[in-house]
Amino acid sequence: MNYGTWKKESQRTFWARALLELGRERKDIVVLSADLSTSVKTSVFAKEFPERHFNVGIAEQNMMSIAAGLAASGKTVFASTFAAFGTGRVYDQIRQSIAYPELNVKIVTTHAGITVGGDGATHQIVEDIALMRALPNMTVVVPADAPETYLAIKAVADYVGPVYLRMGRADVPTIASVQDDFELGKATVLRDGDDVTLIGTGVMVSRCLVAADELTKEGIDARVLNMSTIKPLDRDALIKAARETGAVVTAEEHSVTVGMGAAVAMDLAENAHVPMKRVGIPDVFGESGDSDELMEKYGLTAENIIEATHDVMRRKGGAL
Amino acid sequence: MPKHSQELIARLEDEALKIRRHLIRMIYQAGSGHPGGSLSATDVIAALYFHVLNVDPKNPSWEDRDRFVLSKGHACPAWYAALAERGFFPIEELDTLRKIGSRLQGHPDMRKTPGVEASTGSEGQGLSVGIGIALAAMLDRRSHRVYVMVGDGENDCGQTWEAAMAASFYKLDNLCAIVDRNLMQLDGPTKHIMSLEPLADKWKAFGWKVLEIDGHNFKEILKAFDKAESVKGKPTVIIARTLKGKGVSFMEGAVGFHGKAPNEEEYEQAMIELGGEP
Numbered sequence: 001m002n003y004g005t006w007k008k009e010s011q012r013t014f015w016a017r018a019l020l021e022l023g024r025e026r027k028d029i030v031v032l033s034a035d036l037s038t039s040v041k042t043s044v045f046a047k048e049f050p051e052r053h054f055n056v057g058i059a060e061q062n063m064m065s066i067a068a069g070l071a072a073s074g075k076t077v078f079a080s081t082f083a084a085f086g087t088g089r090v091y092d093q094i095r096q097s098i099a100y101p102e103l104n105v106k107i108v109t110t111h112a113g114i115t116v117g118g119d120g121a122t123h124q125i126v127e128d129i130a131l132m133r134a135l136p137n138m139t140v141v142v143p144a145d146a147p148e149t150y151l152a153i154k155a156v157a158d159y160v161g162p163v164y165l166r167m168g169r170a171d172v173p174t175i176a177s178v179q180d181d182f183e184l185g186k187a188t189v190l191r192d193g194d195d196v197t198l199i200g201t202g203v204m205v206s207r208c209l210v211a212a213d214e215l216t217k218e219g220i221d222a223r224v225l226n227m228s229t230i231k232p233l234d235r236d237a238l239i240k241a242a243r244e245t246g247a248v249v250t251a252e253e254h255s256v257t258v259g260m261g262a263a264v265a266m267d268l269a270e271n272a273h274v275p276m277k278r279v280g281i282p283d284v285f286g287e288s289g290d291s292d293e294l295m296e297k298y299g300l301t302a303e304n305i306i307e308a309t310h311d312v313m314r315r316k317g318g319a320l
Numbered sequence: 321m322p323k324h325s326q327e328l329i330a331r332l333e334d335e336a337l338k339i340r341r342h343l344i345r346m347i348y349q350a351g352s353g354h355p356g357g358s359l360s361a362t363d364v365i366a367a368l369y370f371h372v373l374n375v376d377p378k379n380p381s382w383e384d385r386d387r388f389v390l391s392k393g394h395a396c397p398a399w400y401a402a403l404a405e406r407g408f409f410p411i412e413e414l415d416t417l418r419k420i421g422s423r424l425q426g427h428p429d430m431r432k433t434p435g436v437e438a439s440t441g442s443e444g445q446g447l448s449v450g451i452g453i454a455l456a457a458m459l460d461r462r463s464h465r466v467y468v469m470v471g472d473g474e475n476d477c478g479q480t481w482e483a484a485m486a487a488s489f490y491k492l493d494n495l496c497a498i499v500d501r502n503l504m505q506l507d508g509p510t511k512h513i514m515s516l517e518p519l520a521d522k523w524k525a526f527g528w529k530v531l532e533i534d535g536h537n538f539k540e541i542l543k544a545f546d547k548a549e550s551v552k553g554k555p556t557v558i559i560a561r562t563l564k565g566k567g568v569s570f571m572e573g574a575v576g577f578h579g580k581a582p583n584e585e586e587y588e589q590a591m592i593e594l595g596g597e598p
Contacts, residue, residue: 062482069452101439
């Protein structure tokens with residue numbers, strides 16, 4: 001099973017484009033980098049607006065607190081680095097300097113998850129969503145593809161308050177159905193269905209759609225939800241889908257113990273008792289390898305989603 | 321004729337004494353807090369709020385105000401007392417320190433307290449926040465100044481030096497740091513915990529104009545702030561040699577009063593020494 005003719009595009013390129021446009025439209029946009037501006041593509045903004053871009057060097061702690069100071073003075077700040085260095089390395093700076101005073105800082109990271117590939121476990125952070133989700137006042141966004149990344153960046157720029165937005169390094173399949181609209185805090189139904197709900201976030205949304213197509217052949221009609229805002233979770237959409245389909249599978253390129261699936265599980269436990277299963281990275285560190293090989297090894301394929309669907313369908317007492 | 325009159329000095333000394341009395345009472349009533357580092361920081365804070373800073377208590381978010389960031393957030397009782405005496409909020413409110421529902425949190429909260437410019441408490445972040453504020457001023461071509469007080473122990477923090485490097489790289493002459501060099505940190509004398517000397521040379525090496533003063537001598541404090549304002553092309557750090565617990569004999573230089581409230585007897589003794597009513 002593969003993604004056939006799906007076009008693959010770079011989230012980083014779309015983020016860079018959105019940021020550049022924001023820079024042209026709004027004088028209050030200031031961008032911070034930490035010696036990775038060419039990798040995270042803030043270099044595109046820096047080239048046109050050198051006076052509004054500060055590269056602080058390999059000093060992420062300094063970057064986050066500087067971002068706080070700029071935001072306290074009315075700037076809309078985008079601080080960007082790799083996900084591993086933009087969350088775990090600076091958790092306390094984000095917590096005290098940004099989230100606690102609810103400052104208008106957007107932490108936009110790339111190279112999240114195991115699709116980083118060859119760099120290995122040190123760079124493949126699989127717990128960043130958990131860290132950011134734990135913080136009061138923080139909004140957490142994981143766009144599904146490149147066009148949605150563009151829309152999400154525009155939306156978080158309009159929102160006043162701290163945001164964590166994560167993307168991967170690798171190009172990701174573009175999903176036609178998510179291109180039109182993006183509303184912060186809203187899950188979107190990409191495919192209707194009544195038998196089971198597949199909830200994906202980030203790169204796993206495309207896998208959910210592929211799995212749903214395959215499941216049709218078995219007579220299983222799967223609904224697919226794109227949960228691109230993980231905090232605040234779109235509880236209404238989640239509960240509605242759980243009640244209408246009676247079974248839920250979540251899929252994320254993140255530790256399965258503490259990510260989107262865990263958030264969904266908690267909500268379902270309290271609000272809608274339906275069989276559910278989480279697809280994601282087990283409670284382990286990653287390793288070097290090719291992105292697709294790693295996705296397969298760590299259980300992040302459409303096949304894994306199909307297997308999980310079979311499991312919840314069995315428990316639901318459905319067709320299988 | 322000296323620029324700073326005897327009258328001004330006497331007034332600042334009087335304000336500092338008021339701040340010291342407030343903070344001892346506040347910490348005593350709260351039953352917890354950090355008297356030692358609050359007392360060492362008091363004179364510099366008094367000089368800032370009653371002479372140096374261009375602020376408007378009636379309009380705390382006035383865009384052109386000078387900013388003060390207390391990176392050593394645990395010394396906030398001194399800051400709160402100065403803000404109240406300056407008119408940012410009622411003096412009676414000082415007695416709510418650390419109590420439930422209070423605007424005066426155990427460590428500074430910029431969302432709750434009028435006049436508080438940054439939320440601090442986890443050490444080592446305030447200078448970076450000050451850089452952000454100074455950069456914003458530079459971008460907006462505003463002429464206000466940014467002052468950041470750094471605790472002696474914060475010289476241990478890597479982030480302090482990340483910030484020190486960046487501030488001189490960005491040529492932030494609108495930024496002035498004050499090191500409250502009371503020679504102590506929670507666990508004991510800085511020279512035993514993590515030796516900082518030669519501290520002035522370190523800051524110089526990081527590209528700062530360095531001024532070393534007696535942080536309890538108002539003439540020296542005011543002169544240093546004047547000098548800092550005249551320095552162009554680089555930030556200035558004032559290393560203010562201070563005494564932890566300054567003004568209360570049994571707290572002076574005492575490690576035990578870093579983070580401990582006085583008991584009733586100690587409170588009464590302290591207030592008498594500070595010329596107040598227990």
